[in-house]
Amino acid sequence: MPPGRTRAGDTLVCVIACAISCATRGLAGVPVTVEADIANGLPAFTIVGLTDRAIQEARERVKPAIRNAGFKFPQRRVTVNLAPAELPKEGTGSDLAIAIAVLRAEDPSLRLDGLAFLGELALDGSVRPVTGVLPMARCLAAAGITRLIVPVENAPEAALADGVEVLGATSLQACVEYLRGDGPLVAGVRDGSAPSLAPEPDLAAVRGQGQAKRALEIAAAGGHNILMSGPPGAGKTMLARTFPSLLPDLRSDAALEVPAIYSLRGTLRERPPTTLRPPFRAPHHSISRAGLVGGGTDLAQPGEISLAHMGVLFLDELCEFSRQHLEALRQPLEEHSVTVARARAAVTYPADFMLIGASNPCPCGHLGDAQGCTCEPRQLSAYGNKISGPIKDRIDLVVSVPRQEYRDIFDGTDEEPSAAVRDRVEAARQRRGEGAEHGNAALTGREILAAARATAPARRLLALSGERLHLSARGFFRILRVARTISDLAGDDRVGEDALAEALHYRIEMAG
Amino acid sequence: MTQPRWIDPASPEWPARLMHLESPPRGLWQLGTIVPTTPCVAIVGSRRATFAGVEIATSVARELGSAGIQVVSGMALGIDAAAHTGALDAGGSTIAVLGCGIDVCYPPRHAGLRARIVVSGSVISEEPAGTPPFKYHFPKRNRIIAALAQAVVVVEATERSGALSTARWAADLGREVLAVPGSIRSRQSSGTNLLIRDGVRPFLGIADLLEAVPELRSAAPEGVFDTLPGGPGAGLERFSPPLREILARMGTEPVHPDQVGSALGLSPSLVASRLGALELAGAVMSLPGGLVARTV
Numbered sequence: 133m134p135p136g137r138t139r140a141g142d143t144l145v146c147v148i149a150c151a152i153s154c155a156t157r158g159l160a161g162v163p164v165t166v167e168a169d170i171a172n173g174l175p176a177f178t179i180v181g182l183t184d185r186a187i188q189e190a191r192e193r194v195k196p197a198i199r200n201a202g203f204k205f206p207q208r209r210v211t212v213n214l215a216p217a218e219l220p221k222e223g224t225g226s227d228l229a230i231a232i233a234v235l236r237a238e239d240p241s242l243r244l245d246g247l248a249f250l251g252e253l254a255l256d257g258s259v260r261p262v263t264g265v266l267p268m269a270r271c272l273a274a275a276g277i278t279r280l281i282v283p284v285e286n287a288p289e290a291a292l293a294d295g296v297e298v299l300g301a302t303s304l305q306a307c308v309e310y311l312r313g314d315g316p317l318v319a320g321v322r323d324g325s326a327p328s329l330a331p332e333p334d335l336a337a338v339r340g341q342g343q344a345k346r347a348l349e350i351a352a353a354g355g356h357n358i359l360m361s362g363p364p365g366a367g368k369t370m371l372a373r374t375f376p377s378l379l380p381d382l383r384s385d386a387a388l389e390v391p392a393i394y395s396l397r398g399t400l401r402e403r404p405p406t407t408l409r410p411p412f413r414a415p416h417h418s419i420s421r422a423g424l425v426g427g428g429t430d431l432a433q434p435g436e437i438s439l440a441h442m443g444v445l446f447l448d449e450l451c452e453f454s455r456q457h458l459e460a461l462r463q464p465l466e467e468h469s470v471t472v473a474r475a476r477a478a479v480t481y482p483a484d485f486m487l488i489g490a491s492n493p494c495p496c497g498h499l500g501d502a503q504g505c506t507c508e509p510r511q512l513s514a515y516g517n518k519i520s521g522p523i524k525d526r527i528d529l530v531v532s533v534p535r536q537e538y539r540d541i542f543d544g545t546d547e548e549p550s551a552a553v554r555d556r557v558e559a560a561r562q563r564r565g566e567g568a569e570h571g572n573a574a575l576t577g578r579e580i581l582a583a584a585r586a587t588a589p590a591r592r593l594l595a596l597s598g599e600r601l602h603l604s605a606r607g608f609f610r611i612l613r614v615a616r617t618i619s620d621l622a623g624d625d626r627v628g629e630d631a632l633a634e635a636l637h638y639r640i641e642m643a644g
Numbered sequence: 645m646t647q648p649r650w651i652d653p654a655s656p657e658w659p660a661r662l663m664h665l666e667s668p669p670r671g672l673w674q675l676g677t678i679v680p681t682t683p684c685v686a687i688v689g690s691r692r693a694t695f696a697g698v699e700i701a702t703s704v705a706r707e708l709g710s711a712g713i714q715v716v717s718g719m720a721l722g723i724d725a726a727a728h729t730g731a732l733d734a735g736g737s738t739i740a741v742l743g744c745g746i747d748v749c750y751p752p753r754h755a756g757l758r759a760r761i762v763v764s765g766s767v768i769s770e771e772p773a774g775t776p777p778f779k780y781h782f783p784k785r786n787r788i789i790a791a792l793a794q795a796v797v798v799v800e801a802t803e804r805s806g807a808l809s810t811a812r813w814a815a816d817l818g819r820e821v822l823a824v825p826g827s828i829r830s831r832q833s834s835g836t837n838l839l840i841r842d843g844v845r846p847f848l849g850i851a852d853l854l855e856a857v858p859e860l861r862s863a864a865p866e867g868v869f870d871t872l873p874g875g876p877g878a879g880l881e882r883f884s885p886p887l888r889e890i891l892a893r894m895g896t897e898p899v900h901p902d903q904v905g906s907a908l909g910l911s912p913s914l915v916a917s918r919l920g921a922l923e924l925a926g927a928v929m930s931l932p933g934g935l936v937a938r939t940v
């Protein structure tokens with residue numbers, strides 16, 4: 133029996149205690165108040181407040197954890213409410229706060245002012261790491277929490293949030309000792325040993341491939357989605373992997389969102405959280421749909437397309453992805469975010485990425501090369517439809533990557549390094565100025581008509597192309613956007629004939 | 645569909661040229677109409693043709709079709725289909741000689757083409773109705789194509805292509821054989837190039853055909869061939885010098901834009917913009933697989 137408490141005989145005694153925790157809704161954290169009420173009556177333990185299965189199971193974790201940590205679980209009616217009640221909560225991150233609230237209800241000497249708790253409990257009372265700690269820590273700091281107790285494994289991550297003292301706990305016992313002033317917890321500090329970013333492959337290593345390199349430069353400058361097509365071994369994968377090196381650093385405010393997404397996926401270890409380099413994700417085509425776009429049966433976690441937020445999603449062997457997967461990319465490509473439907477509510481994650489696709493031109497891979505294609509025409513059209521159906525509308529540039537001659541790969545000429553291309557890309561982006569953070573690729577039809585400022589000869593060429601090439605309205609705007617970026621790279625205020633003709637050359641209608 | 649009819653050497657529409665064969669067919673199943681006196685040229689080639697080959701077959705057939713010369717071929721994929729299509733597009737007449745029964749559509753995807761041929765020309769076969777497309781029937785079929793035509797143009801053929809058997813039948817019958825030359829690196833032209841090495845007349849344009857078979861010119865309406873575009877390079881004056889420079893370097897074989905760039909020392913961006921302009925002008929065609937080819 134804790135000191136300062138008297139059992140009130142058979143009269144009804146009601147004690148309410150609160151501990152703060154946090155939930156997430158998409159990328160945003162939402163503070164959760166865990167209220168514990170202990171009332172006389174038959175021993176029972178109830179958790180209410182729009183909770184999912186994992187939180188209902190918290191009863192089965194919290195009870196033994198409290199006992200095994202050496203405390204007594206109240207032999208009365210214990211009701212825990214997670215407020216705000218209308219917010220759907222999922223996962224195990226509130227275990228620690230639930231246990232603390234229950235203990236506090238019996239022991240008012242525990243001082244919880246300005247404190248918040250995140251962490252899952254194991255049956256033996258140890259504290260286990262959870263996902264999403266970074267966005268939750270940021271949210272709690274903003275809500276005025278001054279000290280945050282998290283699983284010790286998550287402490288470096290939580291320490292990335294500014295304005296809150298982070299303490300890492302290994303067990304419920306250590307946590308309670310700290311609250312009683314009987315023992316210390318580990319201070320959370322930013323991880324000095326954070327993974328360093330692997331060096332981005334440089335364009336200079338790629339021999340030849342002038343067209344492909346030019347198209348990648350345009351894509352980088354305007355944020356255009358691009359498709360590379362070519363026979364196996366032509367260097368498509370190699371080219372795509374050099375692409376990040378053409379991109380400028382992220383603006384620091386934009387860069388903040390990225391580690392929060394990795395935190396939600398529990399993959400912060402894969403990427404230095406403070407880097408300004410744009411992410412580059414290259415999921416294999418065997419990935420699940422949830423892995424690609426987000427969701428899942430248990431937690432509505434962000435998928436690869438959100439991990440590529442502010443960066444690049446590279447889909448190698450694009451035609452090997454199932455049609456459903458490609459179909460699922462359509463909404464994110466349009467809206468720069470993805471909505472994952474859940475039983476109770478839909479969650480939206482940011483997914484503002486550039487898409488690079490690479491594929492063989494046909495199932496045998498040799499369409500248009502010296503070896504000759506051996507595909508049946510029927511196979512060819514089925515293959516083409518697979519890409520063109522779901523995402524064709526969103527691809528601005530198509531470029532063919534031919535296989536290089538042996539002697540071209542080994543001749544001594546110097547290729548331009550990525551840094552030189554990146555300088556041009558940066559200059560082009562600056563020319564577009566503010567309000568164009570998604571690049572020209574995201575301009576609406578009306579916006580691009582205004583931004584293009586096409587010269588009279590360019591307008592004539594455009595009219596002619598509409599007629600001759602049977603361009604749709606979408607196709608027409610696509611070409612204008614790419615032409616705008618080409619002009620930005622050239623430093624031209626107005627879109628001229630040459631830029632337009634070049635944009636026509638990379639149009640998707642050309643793809644086989 | 646109208647019923648196939650059986651014609652034999654006694655029928656008025658029986659093409660007399662078939663009797664040049666040592667063993668002419670005893671008769672033919674026939675759909676559509678045959679006018680046996682119409683001048684005839686066969687255009688044959690690979691089923692697995694290149695885009696350039698298809699383009700050549702189509703445009704030559706178009707020229708013949710508009711001159712009132714009938715185009716004979718085998719309704720196979722690739723060059724054959726392009727030949728029939730070109731003739732039909734020009735409002736001309738065409739004959740498809742099948743290697744299967746007259747009521748069998750092979751390949752099945754050519755059902756639409758076959759229907760068009762029946763309207764504007766004729767589909768014929770010496771095989772009994774219902775005969776599936778046996779491989780060994782095709783050489784036999786080829787002798788009919790060779791016999792019907794006054795000249796055979798082989799557009800693209802590999803060394804083992806059935807089109808070469810048509811060429812051999814034609815040569816045996818004393819018909820003129822012409823072959824479209826191709827790059828020595830192109831597998832699809834290996835057979836036609838061999839024919840040329842063995843003395844077959846190269847086909848560089850319709851003029852070569854008219855020179856080989858002067859009757860074709862007299863059979864066509866006066867002056868119809870004179871308005872046809874000249875050989876390669878005709879009419880390039882309408883392009884600006886930079887565009888002409890690109891066209892001059894392109895030749896007839898499809899090339900990758902990077903090859904054009906390195907041949908001319910032009911930046912990828914300049915190559916792309918000039919190719920874009922040429923394509924818009926209809927002088928260059930981009931092909932699946934990313935290659936570009938000249939069409940003028």
Ligand SMILES: Nc1ncnc2c1ncn2[C@@H]1O[C@H](COP(=O)(O)OP(=O)(O)O)[C@@H](O)[C@H]1O
Pocket residue numbers: 337338339340341362363364365366367368369370371536541
């Ligand atoms: N242009 C090139 N310059 C240098 N190396 C090349 C080039 N193209 C291909 N390679 C080499 O060939 C390998 C295979 O290329 P890869 O990118 O995997 O081809 P793809 O993805 O088109 O099948 C590369 O790892 C690289 O070593």
Ligand SMILES: [Mg+2]
Pocket residue numbers: 365368369370448490
């Ligand atoms: Mg690859």
